[in-house]
Amino acid sequence: MAEVHNKEVRSYNMSRIRSKNTKPELLVRKKLYELGFRYRLHVKSLPGKPDIVLNKFKVIIQVNGCFWHGHNGCKNFKIPKTNTLWWEEKIGKTKSADLANYRKLEELGWSVIAIYQCQLSKNTLDFTMNGLKNSILSANTVKNGVKIS
Numbered sequence: 001m002a003e004v005h006n007k008e009v010r011s012y013n014m015s016r017i018r019s020k021n022t023k024p025e026l027l028v029r030k031k032l033y034e035l036g037f038r039y040r041l042h043v044k045s046l047p048g049k050p051d052i053v054l055n056k057f058k059v060i061i062q063v064n065g066c067f068w069h070g071h072n073g074c075k076n077f078k079i080p081k082t083n084t085l086w087w088e089e090k091i092g093k094t095k096s097a098d099l100a101n102y103r104k105l106e107e108l109g110w111s112v113i114a115i116y117q118c119q120l121s122k123n124t125l126d127f128t129m130n131g132l133k134n135s136i137l138s139a140n141t142v143k144n145g146v147k148i149s
């Protein structure tokens, strides 16, 4: 049992280390760039060091792994049968940290869009990117009743 736990902790730690510049994140960045969007990455001065920051549109995009960020109702998110409580706690903490950061960012006037890894499969990528593009363009056009763009 302890052996399994250790392996899980190890791969958890490794995945945390690699949580920047993940494959799904790189894919979203590439597609955004092709669509003509320019952005800053992992901005340290903002809560939670958000992945992708589009200053011009006041939009932040977070690219989340389905498992680590506990994507509700997603087939990629199943709590392991061993050490269940440990996993629930870990993922629960990640989720509440995510939400706390999103709230802080929104208080600072940013719109936050969270994209999940499962939305970036071959079959869903175009659909997701299209929706993302529309969301970015319309995110802050009307704020406090004043049209910005």
Ligand SMILES: [Zn+2]
Binding pocket: 066, 071, 074, 075, 076, 077, 116, 117, 118, 119
């Ligand atoms: Zn998912």
